[in-house]
Amino acid sequence: MKKIKYIFLCVILLSNILYSSNELIKPHKQLTSSIEDKKNFLETQPTTGVYNEEYLTPSNLYIKNKAGESAVNTIGEHISLQEIDALRKKWFGVDIGQKGDYSEIEKEYIYNKKIIKVCTNPNWTPIEFTEDNKPQGISIDTLGIVAKDIHLSLKYIKTSSWSQSQEFLKQKKCDILPAAIKTKKRDVYANFTKPYLKYNLAIITKNDKPLVTNIESIIDKTMSRKKGSGLITKLKSKYPNITIKETYGYQDAINDVSEGNVYFTITTLPVFSYYKNKSNLTNLQVAGYSRMKYNLSIAVRKDDKLLLDILNKALNKIDLSTQTLIFEKWTKKQVEFQADYRLLWQLAIVSLIIIMIILFFTIKQKRLNMKIQQLNIELEERVKEAIKETQKKEQLLRQQSRFAQMGEMISMIAHQWRQPLAAISSTSATINLKTKLNKLDKDTALELSSKISSYSQHLSSTINDFREFFRENKEKNETTYNELIESVLGIIEISIINKNIILNKEFDSETIFSTYPNELKQVILNLIKNAEDALLDKNIENPQITIKTHKEVLTISDNAGGVSEDIIDRIFDPYFSTKTKKDGTGLGLYMSKTIIEEHCGGSLTLVNDQYGAQFKIVLKGLK
Amino acid sequence: MMELEDIIKSTKNIKLLYVEDNQEARETTELILEEFFDEITVAVDGEDGYTKFRDKAFDLIITDINMPKLNGLDMISKIRALDNNISVIVLSAHNEPEFFDNSIQLGIDSYLLKPIDIDSFIDALSKITINSSD
Numbered sequence: 001m002k003k004i005k006y007i008f009l010c011v012i013l014l015s016n017i018l019y020s021s022n023e024l025i026k027p028h029k030q031l032t033s034s035i036e037d038k039k040n041f042l043e044t045q046p047t048t049g050v051y052n053e054e055y056l057t058p059s060n061l062y063i064k065n066k067a068g069e070s071a072v073n074t075i076g077e078h079i080s081l082q083e084i085d086a087l088r089k090k091w092f093g094v095d096i097g098q099k100g101d102y103s104e105i106e107k108e109y110i111y112n113k114k115i116i117k118v119c120t121n122p123n124w125t126p127i128e129f130t131e132d133n134k135p136q137g138i139s140i141d142t143l144g145i146v147a148k149d150i151h152l153s154l155k156y157i158k159t160s161s162w163s164q165s166q167e168f169l170k171q172k173k174c175d176i177l178p179a180a181i182k183t184k185k186r187d188v189y190a191n192f193t194k195p196y197l198k199y200n201l202a203i204i205t206k207n208d209k210p211l212v213t214n215i216e217s218i219i220d221k222t223m224s225r226k227k228g229s230g231l232i233t234k235l236k237s238k239y240p241n242i243t244i245k246e247t248y249g250y251q252d253a254i255n256d257v258s259e260g261n262v263y264f265t266i267t268t269l270p271v272f273s274y275y276k277n278k279s280n281l282t283n284l285q286v287a288g289y290s291r292m293k294y295n296l297s298i299a300v301r302k303d304d305k306l307l308l309d310i311l312n313k314a315l316n317k318i319d320l321s322t323q324t325l326i327f328e329k330w331t332k333k334q335v336e337f338q339a340d341y342r343l344l345w346q347l348a349i350v351s352l353i354i355i356m357i358i359l360f361f362t363i364k365q366k367r368l369n370m371k372i373q374q375l376n377i378e379l380e381e382r383v384k385e386a387i388k389e390t391q392k393k394e395q396l397l398r399q400q401s402r403f404a405q406m407g408e409m410i411s412m413i414a415h416q417w418r419q420p421l422a423a424i425s426s427t428s429a430t431i432n433l434k435t436k437l438n439k440l441d442k443d444t445a446l447e448l449s450s451k452i453s454s455y456s457q458h459l460s461s462t463i464n465d466f467r468e469f470f471r472e473n474k475e476k477n478e479t480t481y482n483e484l485i486e487s488v489l490g491i492i493e494i495s496i497i498n499k500n501i502i503l504n505k506e507f508d509s510e511t512i513f514s515t516y517p518n519e520l521k522q523v524i525l526n527l528i529k530n531a532e533d534a535l536l537d538k539n540i541e542n543p544q545i546t547i548k549t550h551k552e553v554l555t556i557s558d559n560a561g562g563v564s565e566d567i568i569d570r571i572f573d574p575y576f577s578t579k580t581k582k583d584g585t586g587l588g589l590y591m592s593k594t595i596i597e598e599h600c601g602g603s604l605t606l607v608n609d610q611y612g613a614q615f616k617i618v619l620k621g622l623k
Numbered sequence: 624m625m626e627l628e629d630i631i632k633s634t635k636n637i638k639l640l641y642v643e644d645n646q647e648a649r650e651t652t653e654l655i656l657e658e659f660f661d662e663i664t665v666a667v668d669g670e671d672g673y674t675k676f677r678d679k680a681f682d683l684i685i686t687d688i689n690m691p692k693l694n695g696l697d698m699i700s701k702i703r704a705l706d707n708n709i710s711v712i713v714l715s716a717h718n719e720p721e722f723f724d725n726s727i728q729l730g731i732d733s734y735l736l737k738p739i740d741i742d743s744f745i746d747a748l749s750k751i752t753i754n755s756s757d
Contacts, residue, residue: 422648422651422737425739429744439633451651
């Protein structure tokens with residue numbers, strides 16, 4: 001039952017965990033799918049233009065009909081631009097921007113331009129970076145929207161570094177850089193759109209360092225920054241004494257802070273968030289913001305002024321919500337998503353640990369239960385064995401007691417028989433003698449034979465007395481102390497007298513008891529024999545046994561000096577004997593006490609009086 | 624072995640002290656003793672026996688051992704102090720070697736077990752009469 005309970009518990013726990021993890025995964029799925037959609041969209045955008053179907057794209061159509069280029073141009077001389085635009089719209093369903101967004105010259109430029117060649121920063125996550133050979137990031141998404149609006153295809157020119165990208169723009173190998181800060185140096189070869197991304201530069205330190213209000217307060221400390229960053233130039237011109245460790249990438253710059261190689265780094269919040277989460281650098285904090293702003297613009301090759309205007313117009317059209325969406329896609333959501341993912345893992349690990357703990361305790365409990373069960377079985381067996389042993393002992397005890405009684409009986413019979421046997425023997429010897437002397441007359445013979453007959457009768461009656469005495473009679477009968485004692489003395493008195501012990505009888509009880517006479521007789525016999533043994537053992541002069549009855553009390557006392565006080569408490573214990581003779585089984589008094597107290601409902605006690613031991617039987621008489 | 628009649632002839636004049644505490648035993652044994660002895664004095668215990676021996680002259684004592692007041696062996700021991708040569712036959716129900724040893728040390732003539740075996744008794748008597756006739 002317990003096992004099932006635990007399994008049930010585990011299942012509930014697991015299902016809870018699975019449910020919660022699903023809940024966690026859900027937004028992630030939605031997010032990834034939306035990201036995937038956008039990615040697909042962005043990916044298809046540069047290669048296939050506005051339409052997915054290759055041949056319908058204006059750019060491709062144009063390429064395919066390259067031979068007709070001059071023809072269109074020639075026609076263009078006769079038809080106004082509005083007319084051409086209308087025609088295009090009619091045939092290709094394409095309209096550039098919203099009505100009146102772009103001037104005719106600009107539209108014409110766009111139709112002719114077809115492709116914008118783009119160079120990117122391959123290593124500026126999440127603003128702009130290359131992954132799986134595809135440029136991605138906030139700037140790329142923004143550029144995607146722009147390109148969609150103006151129906152221009154984007155062609156990404158692969159570069160190995162940001163420096164190379166800048167170089168390519170200089171050499172006009174590409175038209176634009178999607179995200180660049182306007183600097184004097186770059187002004188030489190590029191025009192800049194108005195900034196579409198504005199970031200405060202965050203000061204990043206370890207989280208055990210104090211917060212900073214401005215960069216000046218920590219300008220004496222070492223900082224790290226990605227090599228080739230425009231910021232380095234800017235900082236060095238502003239703070240000539242600043243020490244900057246130039247690193248290979250942003251990750252290294254941030255790692256240096258985390259590892260304590262430098263005191264701080266300056267970076268945009270999205271970049272910091274991205275790398276912090278990517279490498280799980282929990283010991284970092286945003287200690288403050290510098291007053292410097294990172295204003296990202298699209299850098300356009302210096303000679304293409306028209307493109308700059310078009311891009312500015314397109315950027316203007318991007319509303320705040322779209323900007324936020326893009327930003328969140330690459331920063332906040334990513335952060336949240338990662339945090340959730342970690343939370344999921346933590347939850348899973350915690351759950352696993354809990355399950356393992358539960359399992360551990362379940363197994364432990366089970367083992368303990370098994371052990372207890374086994375112990376119980378063992379205990380039961382031991383108890384059974386102990387009971388069996390006790391029963392065996394009890395049986396043995398009874399047997400021994402019975403043997404002892406039989407021994408006593410034989411000894412008593414011997415005493416009873418000795419005299420009549422001797423008499424028979426003597427009588428027969430007399431007959432023998434008289435016959436030899438020819439003196440046996442008829443009368444003498446008859447007299448002697450009748451004597452022998454009477455002695456034999458005595459022997460026979462003795463046997464009957466003993467048989468009656470030791471017969472097991474489980475029936476209750478009404479009797480008195482006098483009856484019981486007389487019956488006992490009938491078989492024992494001769495042996496006592498033979499041993500020269502004086503027997504005092506002081507009978508003063510007429511109380512009638514309803515009890516087991518034979519058992520009681522055996523107790524009385526046993527107590528008298530006990531007194532006799534003590535007297536003979538100690539070789540007492542003028543040995544005496546006194547039997548007294550008064551109402552419900554019977555005492556049997558001797559003048560053998562009593563039982564020594566250090567063993568008087570053990571005198572009724574089984575197998576306890578002080579007798580030096582071989583026939584002391586140590587059971588007599590034990591059996592006597594059992595009979596009086598358990599069978600007859602009375603009490604048997606021993607005290608020492610001034611002469612010796614005094615056994616006292618108290619029974620409940622009938623009123 | 625002498626003829627029974629001859630033995631009785633020689634024992635008739637012997638003065639006997641018979642000591643026995645048990646009445647029944649006394650009566651049955653006396654039936655036998657009467658055939659051999661004309662003069663029998665009976666005592667009922669050791670003390671009685673000693674007193675009677677002190678007051679009167681006897682030729683033979685037949686005694687039991689286990690008796691109240693003074694047992695047979697102690698009685699003999701006391702009598703020996705008065706007469707070292709008196710013949711004694713112990714007639715006892717006790718067959719413990721201890722009693723037997725003590726009896727020999729007291730210089731008794733015969734040790735017989737109860738109940739009396741008539742031939743052993745006659746044998747014991749014949750030895751005594753031979754000794755006394757020497």
